[in-house]
Amino acid sequence: MTEHSTLTNNYLEMLKNQPMFGAPLAGVSTPSFRKVVRLFSGGLLFTEMVSVEGLIRKGSGTMVFLRTNDCDMPLGVQLFGSRHESYADAVKVVLDTVTPAVIDINMGCPVKKVIKTGSGAAMLRDEENIEKVIRAAKSACGDVPLSIKIRLGWDEASINYNEIIRIAYEEGASAVTLHGRTKAEGFGGIVHYEMIADAKSRAKLPIIGNGDIVDMETYNNMLSTGVDGVMIGRGMMRQPWIFQALADGKDPDNYLDISRLKELIFTIMEYEMQNARGNRYLDVSKKYIVWLMKGLPAAASLRNSVYECRDRQQLDDMLENYFSSIKDIPTDPSSE
Numbered sequence: 415m416t417e418h419s420t421l422t423n424n425y426l427e428m429l430k431n432q433p434m435f436g437a438p439l440a441g442v443s444t445p446s447f448r449k450v451v452r453l454f455s456g457g458l459l460f461t462e463m464v465s466v467e468g469l470i471r472k473g474s475g476t477m478v479f480l481r482t483n484d485c486d487m488p489l490g491v492q493l494f495g496s497r498h499e500s501y502a503d504a505v506k507v508v509l510d511t512v513t514p515a516v517i518d519i520n521m522g523c524p525v526k527k528v529i530k531t532g533s534g535a536a537m538l539r540d541e542e543n544i545e546k547v548i549r550a551a552k553s554a555c556g557d558v559p560l561s562i563k564i565r566l567g568w569d570e571a572s573i574n575y576n577e578i579i580r581i582a583y584e585e586g587a588s589a590v591t592l593h594g595r596t597k598a599e600g601f602g603g604i605v606h607y608e609m610i611a612d613a614k615s616r617a618k619l620p621i622i623g624n625g626d627i628v629d630m631e632t633y634n635n636m637l638s639t640g641v642d643g644v645m646i647g648r649g650m651m652r653q654p655w656i657f658q659a660l661a662d663g664k665d666p667d668n669y670l671d672i673s674r675l676k677e678l679i680f681t682i683m684e685y686e687m688q689n690a691r692g693n694r695y696l697d698v699s700k701k702y703i704v705w706l707m708k709g710l711p712a713a714a715s716l717r718n719s720v721y722e723c724r725d726r727q728q729l730d731d732m733l734e735n736y737f738s739s740i741k742d743i744p745t746d747p748s749s750e
């Protein structure tokens with residue numbers, strides 16, 4: 415039996431209540447989107463990744479990522495950055511601003527702009543730096559559990575998840591989220607469930623399995639690796655109700671009937687309006703509406719109609735017309 419720290423036990427307790435987490439998604443997991451997801455999940459949700467360098471400068475463009483909504487608990491704040499020297503101060507800024515349930519460090523992002531700075535998945539190539547980064551962040555976390563989010567390794571030839579998980583444990587992290595792909599694999603191919611199972615069987619701290627969970631089958635595939643919890647990204651983006659569906663033992667396709675879907679779309683616009691400045695909320699809402707309406711009859715022309723609307727009134731009218739023209743047709747995003 416592994417001896418866990420109090421913070422890890424707190425983390426495990428949180429997992430026991432809600433074993434499904436919503437992933438950090440840059441450009442998506444905003445306060446208003448999280449508020450939508452919270453209609454269907456009481457589990458941990460994350461902010462978009464926040465730059466540690468921006469945090470220590472308290473730049474307004476960075477601090478905006480720490481904005482929360484009125485029901486934002488439990489919230490994980492995800493940090494990214496490669497310089498260990500910046501982490502303790504960055505964590506202090508986070509803790510002075512919000513009350514997170516978890517602080518997480520991004521070590522998996524494959525985006526070029528992030529990799530170029532040595533952050534995200536680039537960190538997987540420097541285990542010594544990972545050790546320093548975790549140590550520095552941990553020194554400022556106090557009572558807040560620290561986790562890291564990694565991939566299997568940089569590429570097939572340098573798979574090092576077990577080594578990184580060991581470092582995380584030794585430096586006092588409370589959990590590791592493992593996306594079952596290498597950086598080189600991007601989002602392609604199939605998640606390596608066998609490696610996630612291997613990680614779990616060796617790890618001395620909780621492992622959260624991540625990658626490709628979109629329905630009961632993929633959820634069960636991930637659970638069969640033995641992980642302590644799961645994290646869902648793109649499945650949440652397309653179907654924020656996925657958490658409730660899976661908890662009910664059902665696939666998210668067809669889970670919401672048309673009237674609930676319509677209601678949700680108008681709720682999203684409401685939340686976006688409360689959160690965004692000026693009329694920008696309309697563009698953001700359109701993006702979510704198009705995702706959520708994938709699979710509805712005539713989805714492609716519907717998408718064009720959504721984007722053609724120039725103001726809220728036009729969008730409302732178009733949606734009302736559309737929804738009154740269809741009744742209780744199942745929602746199946748895979749039928750696009």
Ligand SMILES: Cc1cc2nc3c(=O)[nH]c(=O)nc-3n(C[C@H](O)[C@H](O)[C@H](O)COP(=O)(O)O)c2cc1C
Pocket residue numbers: 437438439440441442462463492520521522523563593624625626627645646647648649
């Ligand atoms: C649009 C988008 C934005 C993402 N942003 C982040 C991020 O800010 N931090 C992070 O650790 N991972 C980020 N990811 C990766 C996801 O958190 C997740 O690890 C990945 O999508 C695999 O899980 P999934 O198959 O459930 O989507 C992002 C992925 C997508 C598609």
